[in-house]
Every structure is written in structure tokens, then in C-alpha cells.
Amino acid sequence: MKGRTIVLDHIEDREAAALMVDGKLDDFLIAADAPTPGTIYRARADRPVKGQGGMFLTTPDGPAFLRQVKGLAPGALLLVQVSGYAEQGKAIPVSNRILxxxxxxxxxxxxxxxxxxxxxxxxxxxxxxxxxxxxxxxxxxxxxxxxxxxxxxxxxxxxxxxxxxxxxxxxxxxxxxxxxxxxxxxxGPHILAWRDWTGPAEVVPQAGGFESHGVLDALDMARGTSEPLPGGGHLYVEPTRALVAVDVNTGSDTSLAAGTKANFACAKLLPRALRVRGLAGQITLDLAPMPKKDRRGFESALRAAFKSDPDETILAGWTPLGHFELQRKRSRLPLAEILK
The missing domain is CATH 3.30.230 (Ribosomal Protein S5; domain 2)
Incomplete structure (x- = not known):
């Protein structure tokens, strides 16, 4: 199926939206129980965090954390906006730059x-x-x-x-x-789809659209760890408590350029694989073996791939062991946590 299709439906009574591009799931949004990014609070300053220049705040949805704040006294009221999802057990991240x-x-x-x-x-x-x-x-x-x-x-x-x-x-x-x-x-997901998926697309708002357009099958793959790469290789995406580990496997390709080809294919596929799974934070790539002279080209391919991605991603660079590290904003919750 060629072209772009936006499918609006529900999963387990949760509002959800899927963007299908040429028959593949390119992006997926689903309502969560946590406060949604964009929510605006009138909050009360609670206590400062020494050494970090931040302040814990009190909101109707629980404690929030505001970074880089000056001149704010405990007890003061201020407007803040949820900027992302909190890690488990941590305060809601907020910003005082309201949009x-x-x-x-x-x-x-x-x-x-x-x-x-x-x-x-x-x-x-x-x-x-x-x-x-x-x-x-x-x-x-x-x-x-x-x-x-x-x-x-x-x-x-x-x-x-x-x-x-x-x-x-x-x-x-x-x-x-x-x-x-x-x-x-x-x-919510349906409004976000209208707001951010602005390219030409067929819109399917009818109930049952996820099943008839292959979204449910694509979600089953996204809830797993493996993504196929061109040439027979695979990309394995495995979240841990500390970071997201990404392993590149060349599969049956035994040519001299197998590692380079698999790594460049990974660069192209990685933004979608992370986006659909809702994964962020620290991300470490364990790449297939390739000559050091190809590293710059890989970085350029990775930067080009993330350029059109809606979630802010920082390319941190290479480690002494030859891994490549990323830092990605938590703008959505992991799919595996919502669809258990």
C-alpha cells in the first residue's frame, strides 16, 4: 500500500493514532495515564534543589521539577507546562516557557x-x-x-x-x-495527529481501522525487539533500566562490506524504530564491525535520519569501545508500558 494513511482508532479504550507510510507503521500515538506533554498547571514552588539550580513544585497531578530557575521562593505560584514524560518514580518534567x-x-x-x-x-x-x-x-x-x-x-x-x-x-x-x-x-493522540502529521494523507477515522490497515500487526512487531534490515540483517532494540541497547546484526551477509551496509541501514531505520516504540533517554548502539574511515559517513547518515524526527535527539558520539551514544527526549511513554 503506497502513500500516507492516518488511522484514528482506540486500543483497550485508549485513544490512539497511527501513521502508515507505504504500508509500514511510521509513527504511533496512544493516550497514557500520566500527565500529557503540553498540560499547563498553576503550580506552587516547594523546595529548591541545591547544586542543580532547580525547584520541586506542587501540582494537582503530583510533584514536578523545574530546571534552571532563579529568584523563585518556596510558596510562590507560577505557570508551568509539562515538557515530557517522567521516568518511573521521578517528578513530572515541566518548563516555565509556555507555548x-x-x-x-x-x-x-x-x-x-x-x-x-x-x-x-x-x-x-x-x-x-x-x-x-x-x-x-x-x-x-x-x-x-x-x-x-x-x-x-x-x-x-x-x-x-x-x-x-x-x-x-x-x-x-x-x-x-x-x-x-x-x-x-x-x-490527545487524535488532535496531535491533526496537529503534527501535516503532510498529504488519507484519514481513516472509523472504528476498526487499526485492524483493516495492518496497524495491529505492526504493533505486535514493535512490541518485540527485532527489526529486519535490508540484506538479511537485523536490528535488536532492547530497553534496560539504565539505557536502551541497540545491537546491529549482519545476518547471513558475510561480505567484507556487510558491517558497513548494516550500520548505514540501521542509521536510516533507527528513528522510526525508537519513535514507534516510544523509547528515549540514553541510547547505546552496538554496531556491526566496520572500518573507522566509515564512521564519519555513518554519523552523517544518522544525523540526516534524525533531522525530520519530531523528538529532540542529541548525537553524543563514539565511546572508547566503539559504541555510538545518543540522548533522546522523553516525549512519549514506552509502548510496552502502555500495551502490556
């Missing part, structure tokens, strides 16, 4: 100014978007970012999106409550 994000627009209360995605290069399109932005924002002190999918989008849809995000920002930022409270819930 109101939708399909076309991002309103930034703490960063004034009108900005358009750099990927939109056509001058006429940029001028048109600036005109829409000025008209909708008026004299608002908030900032605005127009996303790349605004190119070619209907002007009325963009204007409506800006207006909705601006109204939400005004409501939250001007709230004058005096107790800890959830001021805005983060988006």
Missing part, C-alpha cells in the same frame, strides 16, 4: 514578535502570512510562530487557528486563581 501550539500557529507569551518558518521561502507567501498574522494578533503583546504547513494552506484556516490559540493564551495567562490547578490539558 500554545496548534496545526498552523504557535503563540509564545514570553517571546514577542511575529515569525514565519524558515522552510517557507516564497516572498509572496511570507508577505501574505505576515498580513494574516498582523490582522489576527492586533496589539497583543504575545509572540507568534507560523509553522511550515501554512504554505499552501487556506488563509481562513490559518486565521482561525491563530485566533483560537490567542484566545486560549489570554484565558490561561490572565487566570488569577490562587490554588494549584490544571489550566489546560495537553492534546
Amino acid at each position: 500554545f501550539k496548534s496545526r498552523y500557529a504557535i503563540v509564545t507569551p514570553e517571546a514577542p514578535g511575529l515569525n514565519i518558518s524558515r522552510s517557507i521561502r516564497d516572498d509572496d507567501t511570507r508577505d501574505q502570512l505576515l498580513e494574516i498574522a498582523h490582522e489576527q494578533m492586533g496589539d497583543s503583546p504575545y509572540g507568534l510562530i507560523l509553522r511550515s504547513c501554512c504554505a499552501g494552506a487556506d488563509a481562513d484556516d490559518i486565521a482561525e487557528d491563530i485566533s483560537a490559540m490567542l484566545a486560549q493564551a489570554d484565558q490561561v495567562m490572565n487566570d488569577d486563581g490562587t490554588e494549584t490547578e490544571v489550566l489546560s490539558e495537553g492534546d
Whole structure:
């Protein structure tokens, strides 16, 4: 099956969304019991963490942790936004840089100014978007970012999106409550699919879509550890308590270039394998043997593969033992924890 298909369905009464590209599962979102990234709290400062420049906060959903905070006294109220999922037993990670994000627009209360995605290069399109932005924002002190999918989008849809995000920002930022409270819930999988999977795609909203479009079969593979590589090799992805271990196996290929080919195939496949499984944190690649002269090319291939990935990933580099390490933001929970 060629092309992109977005399937909206439920699994075990949990809202879920799948992005199928050429018949393969490219991304998967499912509702979890933990606070959703994007949720905005009115929180209360609890106690500082000496030596880390952070502060533990009290929220309606439990303790949260805010990094790099200065001048915040215990007992003070502040607005924070959930920035990712917490590791088991740890506080909810939050940020005090509040964003109101939708399909076309991002309103930034703490960063004034009108900005358009750099990927939109056509001058006429940029001028048109600036005109829409000025008209909708008026004299608002908030900032605005127009996303790349605004190119070619209907002007009325963009204007409506800006207006909705601006109204939400005004409501939250001007709230004058005096107790800890959830001021805005983060988006669920179906809204996230509409918001972030912006490329042309067939949308299947009917119940039973996961079964009829092969999503359930793809999830069965994703809940395992093995991913096939071109040429007969395999990629083994195994999360441990400390890190995610990725092992590259050349399989039946015994040629001199087998290791190099398998490693470059791993670089191309790895973002999808991690994304679908919801894996993040410290990631260590145990690569197949290849000449050191090919390392730079492998790094370039890996960097290119992660460039279009929505989750922030840092390429940490090589270890003395020849492993390659990554650090990935925890923007979703592991699939194996949700679908047990």
C-alpha cells in the first residue's frame, strides 16, 4: 500500500493514532495515564534543589521539577507546562516557557514578535502570512510562530487557528486563581495527529481501522525487539533500566562490506524504530564491525535520519569501545508500558 494513511482508532479504550507510510507503521500515538506533554498547571514552588539550580513544585497531578530557575521562593505560584514524560518514580518534567501550539500557529507569551518558518521561502507567501498574522494578533503583546504547513494552506484556516490559540493564551495567562490547578490539558493522540502529521494523507477515522490497515500487526512487531534490515540483517532494540541497547546484526551477509551496509541501514531505520516504540533517554548502539574511515559517513547518515524526527535527539558520539551514544527526549511513554 503506497502513500500516507492516518488511522484514528482506540486500543483497550485508549485513544490512539497511527501513521502508515507505504504500508509500514511510521509513527504511533496512544493516550497514557500520566500527565500529557503540553498540560499547563498553576503550580506552587516547594523546595529548591541545591547544586542543580532547580525547584520541586506542587501540582494537582503530583510533584514536578523545574530546571534552571532563579529568584523563585518556596510558596510562590507560577505557570508551568509539562515538557515530557517522567521516568518511573521521578517528578513530572515541566518548563516555565509556555507555548500554545496548534496545526498552523504557535503563540509564545514570553517571546514577542511575529515569525514565519524558515522552510517557507516564497516572498509572496511570507508577505501574505505576515498580513494574516498582523490582522489576527492586533496589539497583543504575545509572540507568534507560523509553522511550515501554512504554505499552501487556506488563509481562513490559518486565521482561525491563530485566533483560537490567542484566545486560549489570554484565558490561561490572565487566570488569577490562587490554588494549584490544571489550566489546560495537553492534546490527545487524535488532535496531535491533526496537529503534527501535516503532510498529504488519507484519514481513516472509523472504528476498526487499526485492524483493516495492518496497524495491529505492526504493533505486535514493535512490541518485540527485532527489526529486519535490508540484506538479511537485523536490528535488536532492547530497553534496560539504565539505557536502551541497540545491537546491529549482519545476518547471513558475510561480505567484507556487510558491517558497513548494516550500520548505514540501521542509521536510516533507527528513528522510526525508537519513535514507534516510544523509547528515549540514553541510547547505546552496538554496531556491526566496520572500518573507522566509515564512521564519519555513518554519523552523517544518522544525523540526516534524525533531522525530520519530531523528538529532540542529541548525537553524543563514539565511546572508547566503539559504541555510538545518543540522548533522546522523553516525549512519549514506552509502548510496552502502555500495551502490556
